[in-house]
Amino acid sequence: MFSGTSRTGLEARLVARPKGLPGPGDFEIIEVAVPEPAVGHVLVRNLFMSLEPAMLMLIAGASDLPMPRYEIGEVMYGAAIGEVVASADPSLGTGDLVMHRFGWREYAVAQAGLFHRVDRDAYPTPSIHLGSGLVAYVGLMDAAELRPGDTVFVSSAAGATGTMAGQIARLKGASRVIGSTGSPGKAAHLTGELGFDAAFDYHDGPIVDRLREIAPEGIDVYFDNVGGEHLRAAIEVMSPHGRIALCGSLDRQSTGRPDDGPGDLLSVMGKRLTMRGFTVSDHRDRAPEFSTQFRTWLSEGAIVYDETVIDGLANAPQALLDLVKGAYTGKTVVRFGT
Ligand SMILES: NC(=O)c1ccc[n+]([C@@H]2O[C@H](COP(=O)([O-])OP(=O)(O)OC[C@H]3O[C@@H](n4cnc5c(N)ncnc54)[C@H](OP(=O)(O)O)[C@@H]3O)[C@@H](O)[C@H]2O)c1
Structure with a gap:
């Protein structure tokens, strides 16, 4: 039996459904009593949670996502990693590091089966478990069917997935990797630390012109995180039989309005292009293979893991807005207090 304690923790709730992007008044952060776990449950203290552009669509109540919207008055959810601090189930013990979907709160109490134990020694920091590497991997390997020698274009290239x-x-054999991003500084980061062959600021004139200059040979694979003008431009510049992996919709997510679409699809037919939407949850079977490769690449220094850490749940709502405004690079996570 577990007795009650006076432990409390912060949690973030949605208090209004905004039209367009939310403001700080659409959230409340409150301190609540944390119960001890009932039989079959565990209590987890969160260490990090993921901030993701799709959360803005869950706040807006979008119905066309493969996950439930956030409900007004309820704690929001999202990927998080934490440490078991009390367990009433034999499958997990105190000190275990676990991944789960109970983000936006300092403590999570739920059935043990909703927490997935991960290797404490896998990465230099537990936050890397929240990274978007698997999304990138399956988008390239399964949706875009990447081949050695391909010229690859990635939008929002300085973000978590990009x-x-x-x-x-590059590690899987692309001959040229091109990225678009929102500032000259981020473009320099891509071609510097991250080893892209070329990068451009998408504010710097029509995207189709930038792409034609940078990829006169055409593009074989476009990894689309954005939609809108980026997608239309890529379709124009794709080589025959090119493949587009539709990963995200940052144009829409950053404005709160649907983007203006892929345009005339005649070139998709004429060039026999493939456009394939994907969602990482359909490709979880790739996780062990990806994880093995990713750990090797990290240990060999073959890949740079780029991350921005925001401190404190109270700062998370503003950070979510800043994320889609381009304030950060790499994967953005919120670190909970110790
Ligand atoms: N299919 C799946 O299974 C799956 C899984 C995870 C994520 N996603 C989606 O993939 C996309 C990328 O996710 P992420 O977590 O890696 O996000 P992210 O790229 O880290 O998102 C933040 C970045 O978005 C960029 N951005 C904002 N508005 C933009 C616009 N109008 N045009 C171009 N770039 C813009 C900003 O970079 P700049 O400074 O460069 O503008 C910002 O730094 C999102 O749409 C997300 O919902 C899909």
Whole structure:
């Protein structure tokens, strides 16, 4: 039996459904009593949670996502990693490091089966378990069917998925990797630390013109994190039989409005292009293979893991907005207090 304690923790709730992007008043962060786990449950103290652009669509109540929207008055959810601090189930013990979906709160109490134990020694920091490498990997390998020698273009290349997609494309045999991003500084980061062959600021004139200059040979694979003008431009510049992996919709997520679409699809037919949407949850069977490769690449220094850490749950709502405004590079995570 477990007795009650006076432990409390912060949690973030949605208090209104905004039209367009949310403001700070659409969230409340409150301190609540943390119960001890009932039989079959565990209590987890969160260490890090993931911030993701898709959370803005869950706040807006979008119905076309493969996950439930956030409900007003309820704690929001999202990927997080934490440490078991009390267990009433034999499958998990105190001190275990676990991944789960109970983000946006300092403590999570739930059935043990909803927590997935991960290797404490896998990475230099537990936050790397929250990274977007698997998304990038399956987008390239399964959706885009990457081949050695391909010229690969990645949009939002300095973001969580983009930083991984560009580097993994290179490691998997791409001959040229090109990225687009939102500032000259981020473009320099891509061609410097992250080893992209070329990068451009998408504010710097029509994207189709930048792509034609940078990829006169055409593009074989486009990893689309953005939609809108990026997708239309890529379709124009794709080589015959090119493959587009539709990963994200940052154009829409950053404005709160649907983007204006892929345009005339005549070139998709004429050039026999493939456009394939994917969601990482359909490809979880790739996780062990990816994890083995990723750990090897990290230990050999073959890949750079780029991450921005925001301290404290209270700062998370503003950080979510800043994320899609381009304030950060790499994977953005919130670190909980110790
Ligand atoms: N299919 C799946 O299974 C799956 C899984 C995870 C994520 N996703 C989606 O993939 C996309 C990328 O996710 P992520 O977590 O890696 O996000 P991210 O790229 O880290 O997102 C933040 C970045 O978005 C960029 N951005 C914002 N508005 C933009 C616009 N209008 N045009 C171009 N770039 C813009 C900003 O970079 P700049 O400074 O460069 O503008 C910002 O740094 C998201 O749409 C996400 O929902 C899909």
